Structure formats: C-alpha cells, structure tokens
Amino acid sequence: MNRWHHHARTAQRKHASRYHRCWPLWLGVSYLSARRCLRPPLRTFPFDPIVLEQEADIGGTFRYRTYQNATLVSSKQLTCFSDFRLPLDHPDHLTLEEYVSYLRAYCKHFGITDRIRLQTKVVNVSRNPAGGHIVSYVTKAPSGEWGSTLRTINAAYIALCTGLHVIPSIPALPGIEHVLNLENHTSGTTPSAYHSVEYKSRAQLAGRRIMILGTGETGMDLAYEAAKAGAKEVVLCSRSGFLSFPKALNDFEIFGFGFKSDKASVPIDSLITNLAETAYVHPVSDFVIKRLMWFLTGTQAGCNQWVGELEPDRLGRAYVFLNKSHKAMPYINRPYKSRSKFLEYMSRYIDPSEDMPPHTDFTVDLAPFPSHFLSNGRAVFPPSKRKDAIRMQNRDVRPDLVIYATGYRQEFSFLDKDGGYPTPGDADVRNVVRTGDESVAFIGFVRPGVGAIPPISEMQAFFWISLLKGQVKTPLPKPHYHLLVKDTARITYGVDHSAYQSTLAKDIGAAPGLAQLWWGARDARPCLLLRRFECSFGAAFTTFYRLVGPYASPLAPQISKTELWDTITRRGLLGNLIMGLIPMVFYLGVNAFALGLELLLTLGGLVRL
Known part of the structure; x- marks a missing residue:
C-alpha cells in the first residue's frame, strides 16, 4: 500500500464515526467537474460532498467578472465537460452568458x-486535533448583509476550487495620481483608473484617451472594444510581448487559390493533434512553426502579428500562453505591416476583421509599460530596442483613463495560519495535492498554454479521487508538462494542456492505448480504425480519457464518433495533412531518433537513463 492510500484510509477509519464524509468546495467551474465525480455511477468512495459558494448563483468568473461582447476563446469542443456536450450545430465559441446557461x-x-449552499462565505479553515478539518462559515441575510452567526462543518477532505481569477492584481505605477488630477485634462472628461474587472460596456470607453496595461486576452479585448466604441486614443502597453493567434483559423490564399474549411473556420485549440503532441513544444517544433507562420502570414512573431513579439528565447508554445483574442491585431498592425505584393500573392492569411468600420484608419498604439507619469500626466516609456518602444519614445501620451488588465492573484486568507496548510505552489503531486497532505486538493489552479481549464479540472478531480482510493500508479514519473518560465516570471503555474491531460490519464489508467481500444471497445470492430484515427488526430479531449479506465463512460464512444469526429473532418484534407499527418510523422521520427541515440549512449556507458 503506498503512503497516499495509507494516509487516506487511516483518516477514513479513524474519523468515520465523528465526521461527515464530505469535502466543502467553493464553487467555480472547477467545482462542477469535481462534484460530478461523486455522483453515481462514478461515486465509489463514501463521500457526502457539500458545496459552499459565496455568490448568489453559480458561474464564478464567467458570471460575475464578465463584460459586454465577451466570448470564450476556447472552443466548446475543448471547454465542455467530457459527458455533457453541446449540439453539433452550436457555434464553436460561446458567449459567457451561454456558458453560464450550459453550467x-x-x-x-x-x-x-x-x-450547493449559495451565499455562504467561508471565514476560516483549521485543523481539527482529532483529525480532519473544521470549516467555519457565515451566510448572507435577506438584507444583503453577512450574518454574525458562525457555523461549522467537520470535514475529512477539502477541495479548494476558488479559481485563478478572483482578486484583482494591481501593480504599483509611480505618478498615477497625476493622471487622476483633473487639472491635467482639458477635455472635461473626469479622469479615472480601474482594474479590468470593473469594465462592463463600451459606454465606459467612448470619447476617452485610454491606456490599457496588459496584453493578455482581456487587454486585447479592451483595445478592440475601445476602437469600436469611438475612443480618441488607445495605447496598449505590454511588458514583454505576446504570442497572438486567432481563436479560430480562417481562410488562406496560396498563389491566388483559396483554402477554406468546408463548414466554418476551425478552432485553433482543436487543430492540435494528440499523437506525438508533447514533442510539439520542443524548440525544433517552434523553429518549424515560425517558418510556417512566415510563409502564411509574413511574420514569425505570431499569426499575422507584426509587432509585440516575444523575446527570441521565449517565442514558442513551450514558454507562453497563446493569446487567442485576435480582433485588435489589425488595428495594432497598421503602422508596422509591410510585405511585398509577390509574397502576399504567394500566401496570405485572410483575417475577417481586417476591415472593421467605423474607424478603418484607427490605430491602437502598442507601447512598453510606462515607467512612471510626469506631474502633467504624461506617460514616460523606458528606452528599448523594441519596435513599439522606438515609435512611442517621443509621443506625448496623457491618458484620462487607465485600465489595469493585469490579471489576478490568489489569496487563501481563510486557511488557518497555524494549520500549516499548503498553497497551490506547494502542490508537488501533479499540481493537485502536497505530499503527505492529500486531504487538501487544489482543483483548477493550473493554466494551459493552449486549451481550457474546465476539462483540466475534470481530470484533476479524477486523479484526486483515484489518489484517495489508492488507485494511482506509483511511483509517479517525473512531470514534463510545465511551461518553461524564468525565475522572475509572474505566472509559474502554466502547463501544456495535452501533456498535462495525458499525464493524469496515464497515472489513473485512463489513457487509451491501441491494444485497449482493440480489446476493450464497446462497439463493432469496423469502428476501431476510426477510433484509432480519432485518438491520434484529435486534440486532448477529456472524452478520449473516458473510453477506458476507472471513469469509462458509455457516452464516450458515441461522442467521439460524432462531435469529435466532426471536428477532425472540418479541418479538411489539407488541414489534416499540414496540421496532423506531417507534424506527427516528423516528430515521431525525431522522438525515435532521440530515443535510439539515448539507448546507444546508455549501452556504451556514456549516459544513464
């Protein structure tokens, strides 16, 4: 019996007579998948789950921290849970209202x-000397005030699902008070500064001189919304660049011939194939992808991205989160885009947002983060060799609205400081639990470079439950799914979606191999070739990890044969050739060569495996 299994079973026997078989959860989308795992027929462990949710309704960030015209940048194929799918004819990318309805x-x-106990606020979680955890909480009164009566729950297990996007992160910006000084503005507009969580509609942007801090997907959305709202000026500030791709690939022209999807544009996250996918994040892959992007769009920085490129040693999937909010790029590209007519004829990416009336000549100015503001409210940009920094160095930028699109931070002030509780950064077992403290799990606290958090949360919940049941194969192999980051990086919890999903699936015996698909298939043998093709050419859909293993679902085969098969066929012959077959053959060859070389060196005594 491994130590995780022993720990869980010991706690269960010791406290069965005194504690609820429950795990209080704070509702976010991550909770839903975890809670689902404890419903029949999946529930095979004596839990009695209770959910404590502070808000008045479900939805978390998707309901309470959203804004006008916001849509998911991850496709429905990769965002929906494994056994509850949307119709084939539903649009690939949902609005946030649609997604909350789905939840x-x-x-x-x-x-x-x-x-689910709504309007219930956790104020303290502490260790019970007798074992388990004491969760203290208050509820909201009809008046809208939090009650003063403290209630408690004794819990053997706790899953924290509060999410990554809750508490706004606002960095210090010297001189911001000068921007807010009304005397520095002659337009009559009242100056203001706020975090993007306070932005709700275009009416807040019309007629303003706007500086947006941050070029993540929210910052890009705000830049586009400001241009469409009729802002007087928009300056979008980036710390160290970004990697831009549209959330859905549209049409290409090669030597004047158009290549279009048969049905619609194809979501970028569903183009990534499964077989040999973990090799795709290798620098060799980045080299190939950069050249492909140059051929198709004229630039290696990103897909039709002419400025804001990352540092050379960070330009690739292994290092960054793909920015799939692409609508502002034509506005940003205008001062920089330059390509000969011959190259444009040779190959051209057709961006449907290139012509966006009104303000078709409007420009969103990219700039570095300002170092400070002068007493007259003018922004000072640090000197740099970046193209945008050189262009903006002598510009007189005096915003009357500053929006911090600078992300969020995580706090766990309700965890008792004397309890020795871990944080997500301490979760050394697959980023879910800390070794020796498996009764506390963090679900939904990793961010994929490409992909979506909800299906990752579902796999994390499967992993944690299997861990508590002693069904995880040990010892666990060394993880190779983290995105590469520098020591100074602000975000260190990035993972490669496919590599992380497949790692968790292998840990719990849910990764379907070809032999398993042959002997364990639920349907007729003629479908087996199709199933193998799907699992190779499809992305890391969680449904694939429910074909076999402890969480196998009778719905999985049908979902894979319909919706997921439809996603593959929509790429068309050329798309499957360029995005599927060629990369798989190439990287399988690279992997085979590397493995063979390693074995030869090992046999020669030069290296050790």
Whole structure:
C-alpha cells in the first residue's frame, strides 16, 4: 500500500464515526467537474460532498467578472465537460452568458444543485486535533448583509476550487495620481483608473484617451472594444510581448487559390493533434512553426502579428500562453505591416476583421509599460530596442483613463495560519495535492498554454479521487508538462494542456492505448480504425480519457464518433495533412531518433537513463 492510500484510509477509519464524509468546495467551474465525480455511477468512495459558494448563483468568473461582447476563446469542443456536450450545430465559441446557461444545465442534468449552499462565505479553515478539518462559515441575510452567526462543518477532505481569477492584481505605477488630477485634462472628461474587472460596456470607453496595461486576452479585448466604441486614443502597453493567434483559423490564399474549411473556420485549440503532441513544444517544433507562420502570414512573431513579439528565447508554445483574442491585431498592425505584393500573392492569411468600420484608419498604439507619469500626466516609456518602444519614445501620451488588465492573484486568507496548510505552489503531486497532505486538493489552479481549464479540472478531480482510493500508479514519473518560465516570471503555474491531460490519464489508467481500444471497445470492430484515427488526430479531449479506465463512460464512444469526429473532418484534407499527418510523422521520427541515440549512449556507458 503506498503512503497516499495509507494516509487516506487511516483518516477514513479513524474519523468515520465523528465526521461527515464530505469535502466543502467553493464553487467555480472547477467545482462542477469535481462534484460530478461523486455522483453515481462514478461515486465509489463514501463521500457526502457539500458545496459552499459565496455568490448568489453559480458561474464564478464567467458570471460575475464578465463584460459586454465577451466570448470564450476556447472552443466548446475543448471547454465542455467530457459527458455533457453541446449540439453539433452550436457555434464553436460561446458567449459567457451561454456558458453560464450550459453550467446550469449541467448541474440540473447531474443533480448537483441540491448540494450547493449559495451565499455562504467561508471565514476560516483549521485543523481539527482529532483529525480532519473544521470549516467555519457565515451566510448572507435577506438584507444583503453577512450574518454574525458562525457555523461549522467537520470535514475529512477539502477541495479548494476558488479559481485563478478572483482578486484583482494591481501593480504599483509611480505618478498615477497625476493622471487622476483633473487639472491635467482639458477635455472635461473626469479622469479615472480601474482594474479590468470593473469594465462592463463600451459606454465606459467612448470619447476617452485610454491606456490599457496588459496584453493578455482581456487587454486585447479592451483595445478592440475601445476602437469600436469611438475612443480618441488607445495605447496598449505590454511588458514583454505576446504570442497572438486567432481563436479560430480562417481562410488562406496560396498563389491566388483559396483554402477554406468546408463548414466554418476551425478552432485553433482543436487543430492540435494528440499523437506525438508533447514533442510539439520542443524548440525544433517552434523553429518549424515560425517558418510556417512566415510563409502564411509574413511574420514569425505570431499569426499575422507584426509587432509585440516575444523575446527570441521565449517565442514558442513551450514558454507562453497563446493569446487567442485576435480582433485588435489589425488595428495594432497598421503602422508596422509591410510585405511585398509577390509574397502576399504567394500566401496570405485572410483575417475577417481586417476591415472593421467605423474607424478603418484607427490605430491602437502598442507601447512598453510606462515607467512612471510626469506631474502633467504624461506617460514616460523606458528606452528599448523594441519596435513599439522606438515609435512611442517621443509621443506625448496623457491618458484620462487607465485600465489595469493585469490579471489576478490568489489569496487563501481563510486557511488557518497555524494549520500549516499548503498553497497551490506547494502542490508537488501533479499540481493537485502536497505530499503527505492529500486531504487538501487544489482543483483548477493550473493554466494551459493552449486549451481550457474546465476539462483540466475534470481530470484533476479524477486523479484526486483515484489518489484517495489508492488507485494511482506509483511511483509517479517525473512531470514534463510545465511551461518553461524564468525565475522572475509572474505566472509559474502554466502547463501544456495535452501533456498535462495525458499525464493524469496515464497515472489513473485512463489513457487509451491501441491494444485497449482493440480489446476493450464497446462497439463493432469496423469502428476501431476510426477510433484509432480519432485518438491520434484529435486534440486532448477529456472524452478520449473516458473510453477506458476507472471513469469509462458509455457516452464516450458515441461522442467521439460524432462531435469529435466532426471536428477532425472540418479541418479538411489539407488541414489534416499540414496540421496532423506531417507534424506527427516528423516528430515521431525525431522522438525515435532521440530515443535510439539515448539507448546507444546508455549501452556504451556514456549516459544513464
């Protein structure tokens, strides 16, 4: 019996008579997948789960921290849970309102709603000397005030699902008070500065001189919304660049011939194939992808991205989060885009947002983060060799609105400081639990470079439950799914979506191999070739990890044969050739060569495996 299994079983026997078989959870999308795992027929461990949710309704960030015209940048194929899918004819990318409706339908379908205690705020979690955890909470009164009566729950297990995007992160910006000084502005507009969580509609942007701090997906959305709202000036500030791709690939022209999808544009996250995918993040892959981007769009910085490029040693999937909010790029590209007519004829990416009336001549100015503001409210940009820094060095930029699109931070002030509780950074076992403290899990606290958090949370929940049941194969292999970061990086919890998903699936015996697909197939043998093709050419859909293993679902084969197969066929012959077959053959060859070389060196005694 491994130590994780022993720890969980010992706690279960010791406290079964005194504690609820429960794990209080704070509702986010991550919770829903975890809660689903404890419903029949998946529930095979004596939990009695209870959910504590501070808000008045479900939805978390997707309901309470959203804004006008916001849509998911991850496709429905990769965002929906494994056994509750949307219709084939539903648009690939949902609005946030649609996604919250989907979550409500999910709760209703699986009978989750009855276990959720809304308007319940956790104020303290402490260790019980007798074992387990004491969760103290208050509830909201009809008046809207938090009650003063403190209630408690004794819990053997706790899953924290508060999410990555809750508490705004606002960096210090010297001189920001001068921007807010009304005397520095002659337009009559009241100056202001706020975090992007406070932005709700275009009306807040019309007629303003706007500086947006941050070029993540929210910053890009705000730049586009400001241009469409009729802002007087938009300056978008980037610390160290970004890697831009559209959330859905559109049409290309090669030597004047158009290549279009048969049905619609194809979501970028569903183009990534499974077989040999973990080799795709290798620098060799980045070299190939950069040249392909140059051929198709004229630039190696990103897809039709002419400025804001990352540092050379960070330009690639192994290092960054792909920015899939692409609508502002034509506005940003205008001062920089330059390509000969011959190259443009040879190959051209057709961006549907190139012509965006009104303000078709409007420019979103890219700039570095300002070092400070002068007493007259003018921004000072640090000197740099970046193209945008050189262009903006002598510009007189005096915003009357500063928006911090600078992300969020995580706090766990409710965890008792004397309890020795871990944080997500301490979760050394697959980023879910800390070794020796497996009764506390962090679900949904990793961010994929390409992909979506909800299906990752689902796999994390499967992993944690298997861990508590002693069903995880040990010892665990060394992880190779983290994105590469510098020591000074602000975000250190990035993972490669496919590598992380497949790692968790292998840990719990849910990764379907070809032999398993042959002998364990639920349907007729003629479909086996199709299933193998799907698992190779499809992205890391969680549904694939429910074909076999402890969480196998009778719905998985049908989903893979319909919706997921449809996603593959929509790429068309050329798309599957360029994005599927050629990369797989190439990287399988690279892997085979590297493995063979390593074995030869090992046999020669030059290296050790």
